Structures are given as C-alpha cells and as structure tokens.
Amino acid sequence: MSSRRFWDWFIFPGGIWIALLFAVPLMLVLALSFGHVDDFGRGVYGFSLDNYRDVFDATYVPVLIRSVAYALATVILCLLIGYPVAYFIARYGGKYRYALLAALVIPFFVNYLVRTYAWVALLADQGLINNLLVDWGFTQEPIQMINTPYAVIGGLVYGYIIFMILPLYGSIERMDPSVVEAGKDLYGSPLQTFIHVTLPATQAGILAGCVLVFLPAVGDFVSAQLLGGPDTYMVGNLIQDQFFAASNWPFGSALTVVMMLFLAVWMVFYLRRASKGEAEVL
Amino acid sequence: MAEEAIRIENVTKRFGDFVAVDDVDLSIAQGEFFSLLGPSGCGKTTTLRMLAGFEVPTAGRILLEGEPVEKVPPHQRNVNMVFQSYALFEHLDVEGNVAFGLKRKKVPKDEIRTRVADALELVDLSSRSAARPNELSGGQRQRVALARALVNQPRVLLLDEPLGALDLKLRRQMQIELKAIQREVGITFVYVTHDQEEALSMSDRIAVMSDGRVAQCGPPEEVYEHPNEEFVAGFIGISNLLEGRVESGGRVRIGEDCLAVPDLGDGHPEGEMVQIAVRPEKVAVDELGGEPYRIEPDMFTVEGEIESKVYLGVGNQLTLKLGNGGRLVALEQATYRMRADEQWEIGQRVRIGWHPEHCMVLS
Numbered sequence: 001m002s003s004r005r006f007w008d009w010f011i012f013p014g015g016i017w018i019a020l021l022f023a024v025p026l027m028l029v030l031a032l033s034f035g036h037v038d039d040f041g042r043g044v045y046g047f048s049l050d051n052y053r054d055v056f057d058a059t060y061v062p063v064l065i066r067s068v069a070y071a072l073a074t075v076i077l078c079l080l081i082g083y084p085v086a087y088f089i090a091r092y093g094g095k096y097r098y099a100l101l102a103a104l105v106i107p108f109f110v111n112y113l114v115r116t117y118a119w120v121a122l123l124a125d126q127g128l129i130n131n132l133l134v135d136w137g138f139t140q141e142p143i144q145m146i147n148t149p150y151a152v153i154g155g156l157v158y159g160y161i162i163f164m165i166l167p168l169y170g171s172i173e174r175m176d177p178s179v180v181e182a183g184k185d186l187y188g189s190p191l192q193t194f195i196h197v198t199l200p201a202t203q204a205g206i207l208a209g210c211v212l213v214f215l216p217a218v219g220d221f222v223s224a225q226l227l228g229g230p231d232t233y234m235v236g237n238l239i240q241d242q243f244f245a246a247s248n249w250p251f252g253s254a255l256t257v258v259m260m261l262f263l264a265v266w267m268v269f270y271l272r273r274a275s276k277g278e279a280e281v282l
Numbered sequence: 283m284a285e286e287a288i289r290i291e292n293v294t295k296r297f298g299d300f301v302a303v304d305d306v307d308l309s310i311a312q313g314e315f316f317s318l319l320g321p322s323g324c325g326k327t328t329t330l331r332m333l334a335g336f337e338v339p340t341a342g343r344i345l346l347e348g349e350p351v352e353k354v355p356p357h358q359r360n361v362n363m364v365f366q367s368y369a370l371f372e373h374l375d376v377e378g379n380v381a382f383g384l385k386r387k388k389v390p391k392d393e394i395r396t397r398v399a400d401a402l403e404l405v406d407l408s409s410r411s412a413a414r415p416n417e418l419s420g421g422q423r424q425r426v427a428l429a430r431a432l433v434n435q436p437r438v439l440l441l442d443e444p445l446g447a448l449d450l451k452l453r454r455q456m457q458i459e460l461k462a463i464q465r466e467v468g469i470t471f472v473y474v475t476h477d478q479e480e481a482l483s484m485s486d487r488i489a490v491m492s493d494g495r496v497a498q499c500g501p502p503e504e505v506y507e508h509p510n511e512e513f514v515a516g517f518i519g520i521s522n523l524l525e526g527r528v529e530s531g532g533r534v535r536i537g538e539d540c541l542a543v544p545d546l547g548d549g550h551p552e553g554e555m556v557q558i559a560v561r562p563e564k565v566a567v568d569e570l571g572g573e574p575y576r577i578e579p580d581m582f583t584v585e586g587e588i589e590s591k592v593y594l595g596v597g598n599q600l601t602l603k604l605g606n607g608g609r610l611v612a613l614e615q616a617t618y619r620m621r622a623d624e625q626w627e628i629g630q631r632v633r634i635g636w637h638p639e640h641c642m643v644l645s
C-alpha cells in the first residue's frame with residue numbers, strides 16, 4: 001500500500017461524521033416535508049405535496065417576501081455602514097488596525113440572543129432611549145420604536161454587520177493604494193475615483209459581505225421575535241413556530257427545504273462568481 | 283535653456299520630524315528628459331509625488347509652466363504619472379485602462395477611440411487591447427501604464443522607477459524604447475531611478491539626490507566626469523578615492539608622490555586634506571621596469587602591486603595596492619591593442635598611471 005493510499009483512509013472519520021450528523025438529518029427533513037400530521041400532532045412520513053402547496057399559500061407568501069425584503073434592507077444598510085468603517089480601518093488605522101478590528105469583533109463573542117435583548121432594553125416604550133427623550137422633553141409620549149420593521153432590520157444589521165466588515169476590510173487592505181492614486185492622477189475627482197476605481201477594486205469583498213449577511217439574515221428569527229411584532233413575522237419565525245408551537249413538523253420541514261433551495265441558488269451564483277476570481281471565498 | 287516646464291523652488295517636505303526632501307531647487311526645461319537619481323530612501327518618490335500632487339510641500343513652491351500648483355489636487359493637474367507598481371485597473375481591459383483619463387476629462391467618444399488606438403500603437407500593444415491586465419506579461423503591463431499616461435498628452439510625464447520590476451534584458455530594451463517614445467512625443471519626462479546606468483544612458487540632465495537634497499545636477503557627462511562631492515563620485519560608477527594634502531602651486535601630495543591637479547581652483551588652501559577621485563577606466567597599468575605600453579608620458583604615475591584580478595569578459599578588473607597602503611581599482615578594457623600573451627600575476631609589481639585631468643578633487 002503506497003503512503004498516498006494510506007493517507008486516503010483518513011477521509012473516513014470526518015466523512016462519516018458529516019454523513020451522520022449533517023446529511024442524515026437533512027434527508028430526514030426532506031423526507032418529512034412530504035409527510036403529514038396525525039391526530040396527535042406527530043409527523044408521519046408520506047408522499048404528498050400538500051405542505052409545499054401550503055408554503056406558497058396566500059397566508060405565507062407575504063412572510064417570504066418580507067423576509068427577503070428585510071434581508072436585502074439589512075444587506076444594504078450593512079454595506080453603507082460597513083464600507084466606510086472598513087475603509088477607515090484599512091487605510092488610516094495604521095498600527096491600531098488590529099485593535100480596531102478586535103474592538104468590532106469582540107461584541108460578537110456575546111450570544112446573539114443576549115445582544116438582541118440589549119436592544120429591547122434600549123428601544124422599548126419604557127426603555128433607555130424613550131426615557132431619556134421624555135426626561136429631556138423632546139416628546140411627551142414614548143415613541144414607538146420596538147415592534148416596528150425598523151427595529152427588526154436594525155437588530156439584523158447589528159447582528160450581522162461584522163460579516164460585512166471583515167471581508168470588506170480584507171479586500172480594501174489588499175488593494176494597492178496607488179491604484180486609487182492612479183484614478184486621481186487620471187483626472188478622476190474623489191467621487192469618480194471611488195466609483196470607478198475603489199468600488200470595482202474591492203468588489204470581491206463587497207460580494208462576499210453581501211452573501212454572508214444575506215444568508216443568515218433571511219433565515220433569522222431572533223430579531224423579529226424580540227424586536228418585532230405580528231407584522232414583522234419572518235420565515236424564520238414561521239419555521240420555528242412549526243417545530244415548537246404549532247407542532248407541524250412536516251410543514252416546517254417543507255418551509256425549511258424551500259428556504260434552503262432559495263439560498264442554494266444564491267450560493268451557486270456566488271460560488272460561480274468566486275470561481276471566476278471576482279469574489280472571494282472566505 | 284529652453285522654456286521652463288517645471289520649477290521646484292526651495293521645496294522641503296517633512297513627515298513629522300523626518301525631512302524627506304530638503305530644500306530642493308530645480309528647474310526642468312520643456313521637452314527635457316530629466317532624471318532624479320539616488321539610493322533608496324533619498325526622497326526621489328516624495329519629490330515626484332509633490333509634482334503629481336499626492337504630497338503637499340511643507341515649504342517652497344512648485345511651478346508648472348509658470349503657474350504655482352503646490353495646492354492644486356492631482357486630478358486638476360496636467361501631469362500624469364507612471365507608477366512603480368503600474369497601478370493598472372484590473373477590472374478594466376487594456377483599452378479601458380488607457381481610456382480612463384480621457385473619459386474623466388469628458389473627451390468625445392470618437393476622439394477617445396482614435397487617441398487610445400494611437401497610444402496603443404505607440405507602445406506596440408494594439409493587438410492586446412481587449413486583454414485584462416492579469417493576462418499580460420510584466421513588460422506589457424509596463425507599456426499599458428505608459429500608454430495610459432501618455433494618451434492624455436500631459437505637459438509633464440512623471441515616471442517612478444518604471445522599469446524596476448523588469449528583468450535586465452527587457453529593461454535595456456525598454457530604456458531604448460522609452461527614450462525613442464519621449465523623442466517622438468516631445469513631452470517633458472521626469473524619471474526617477476536608482477540605477478545610475480539607466481540615468482546616464484537616457485537623461486538629458488540628472489539630479490543626483492542624497493538624504494533629501496540634490497547633491498549635483500547636470501548633464502550625464504558632467505556628473506560622471508566632474509562629480510562635485512564624494513557621494514556623487516561614489517554613487518555614479520566606481521571611484522577610487524585617495525587621501526591627499528594640498529601643497530603650494532595647485533599640487534596635491536599623495537603619500538610620497540606629488541600630483542599636479544589642473545583645476546584645483548582657489549577654494550583649497552595649502553595644507554587642506556582633500557580626496558582625489560579617479561575612475562577605474564582612467565587608470566593605466568604597466569609592468570614595472572618594462573617598456574611603457576599604456577602609460578603615457580604626461581601621466582602621473584605611482585608604483586604598486588596587483589592584489590587581485592577579476593575577469594569580466596570585456597576586460598579585467600584589477601585591484602592594486604599602492605606603496606602607501608592605499609588601494610585602487612583599475613578597469614582594463616580588452617581591446618585590439620591587448621597582447622594575447624599578457625597575463626597579470628597576483629603580487630606582480632606594476633606602474634600605475636593616469637592623466638592629471640582625469641582626477642577629481644573632492645573636499
């Protein structure tokens with residue numbers, strides 16, 4: 001047995017691990033999505049497309065659309081906020097670059113749920129911000145901030161912005177600064193140079209950041225659950241309800257499968273760009 | 283001198299406490315090929331970047347065709363730069379790169395097309411106009427950078443070690459091409475390099491820089507033949523430096539021997555210690571005691587011995603030990619006059635000579 005063949009055997013422990021703990025549950029979800037619920041609320045395997053019909057039922061389609069809309073808004077806000085931050089750190093951070101990056105990353109060690117609760121404390125009708133506004137006499141009544149789409153999107157932005165900033169930072173830092181100077185040297189005003197040189201030169205980071213924020217944001221349920229209300233229900237909440245509250249596992253599975261297919265389309269799009277060298281895979 | 287393209291007036295640039303450019307005063311003529319030559323870190327790039335507008339002088343003025351420009355931002359200056367790293371736009375093809383400046387200047391589309399085509403023709407890249415920069419070789423990328431700058435017909439083209447990344451053979455070829463292009467377009471070139479040979483072969487004039495200041499500025503022959511200080515003599519070519527003492531009548535004593543120096547001038551009082559510099563190729567070596575073969579009658583001569591010999595193909599580089607302990611390098615060109623049976627032995631006693639007018643006095 002050549003040593004090459006010997007080392008090939010080492011694929012098995014990891015391979016089996018992935019097969020058992022990743023592929024098998026996925027297959028179970030897929031199988032269950034074609035099933036139905038018995039009289040006791042338990043999922044039963046079967047061969048029906050009813051669950052998939054229900055996913056695209058008029059009741060749920062707005063939830064799907066809302067989820068995508070919120071995720072897109074999140075991506076755009078993350079990009080608008082994250083780009084200047086990443087640019088500043090990469091180009092002007094100097095020796096403090098890594099300290100600044102660490103300062104951004106460290107809050108993300110705190111559990112996402114806990115961080116979102118902190119937002120509740122800030123935004124609630126009797127929360128910190130409203131109390132201050134009332135105390136300082138800016139308003140008589142507290143302003144409705146929680147249970148709004150803004151709060152949910154704000155929570156998502158806060159939750160996932162680091163996934164935008166890190167790839168952006170990477171691509172901006174790797175960019176040759178003289179390329180930007182070349183843009184100015186060739187009569188580009190600062191704005192023109194940014195649009196025609198800096199943005200294209202960092203498009204790999206932009207694309208990576210957008211995908212990395214969009215994927216978790218579209219399936220998120222924590223932000224909508226804590227910061228939103230019935231009007232801000234997202235597909236993540238819907239799925240969670242099927243598994244925990246409504247106890248309709250087959251329908252929850254069908255929702256999950258549809259979501260995964262939708263995200264897979266995005267991933268394929270991204271990976272194809274990445275393989276052409278236009279995007280970076282982290 | 284022809285009309286002035288650039289005037290750099292007492293320009294100083296400090297980064298914090300560090301003086302990168304120290305009171306530089308230069309005038310560059312229209313159409314001139316002007317080189318800034320010096321070792322790494324001497325302030326060449328900083329000087330060039332002030333001309334381009336990327337750095338603002340701490341003190342002094344920069345005039346472009348008579349207009350003070352030191353506060354004008356780069357995109358409003360009619361100069362263009364070829365960057366050391368080329369700084370090509372990787373997301374644009376060759377044509378897009380070259381058209382970039384014209385588009386920003388809102389030149390009509392038809393004109394852009396013809397001018398880009400002309401520029402690519404000039405640098406011999408017409409066939410690669412649709413290629414992306416990452417598909418090009420180093421030499422081709424260099425040409426794109428050149429075309430991208432030249433297409434704008436700037437008043438002045440700034441080049442920061444443009445050939446530094448190329449291998450020797452390609453560099454030689456590009457030196458000739460660059461010079462030809464400069465003659466053809468007639469644009470003033472300010473060329474930064476640390477390669478003395480490159481500066482000597484291409485430039486109309488050279489400013490030799492050291493520690494932020496201009497040590498000497500003049501035509502290549504002048505800075506080579508008459509360096510005004512030890513730094514210049516040492517940086518451009520090899521120089522032999524010998525310690526000497528000024529004696530009466532414009533003579534300099536080196537050890538036991540005395541040497542008449544033609545243009546010692548009045549600046550050197552009797553008794554002053556000076557450095558005498560002589561180029562290796564100006565040093566003649568003959569066997570001691572034999573018929574004078576290379577040494578000519580009016581040469582200043584000293585005795586010495588061969589310490590080492592390096593065969594160079596086109597000749598020999600000899601290191602000679604003088605009677606007083608000094609050392610001298612001589613470059614002996616292989617010529618038709620060289621005898622086939624001639625062989626220098628290590629330790630051989632020789633007579634060494636040079637014409638007094640070939641030695642330079644440095645204080």
Ligand SMILES: Nc1ncnc2c1ncn2[C@@H]1O[C@H](COP(=O)(O)OP(=O)(O)O)[C@@H](O)[C@H]1O
Nearest residue numbers: 297300302320321322323324325326327328329
């Ligand atoms: N932005 C800057 N900040 C601080 N020091 C600088 C800066 N730019 C250049 N320098 C310093 O100025 C000196 C001259 O640099 P430079 O002009 O690039 O030299 P050269 O091009 O001759 O190699 C160097 O010692 C360099 O470290």
Ligand SMILES: [Mg+2]
Nearest residue numbers: 323326327328
């Ligand atoms: Mg430099």
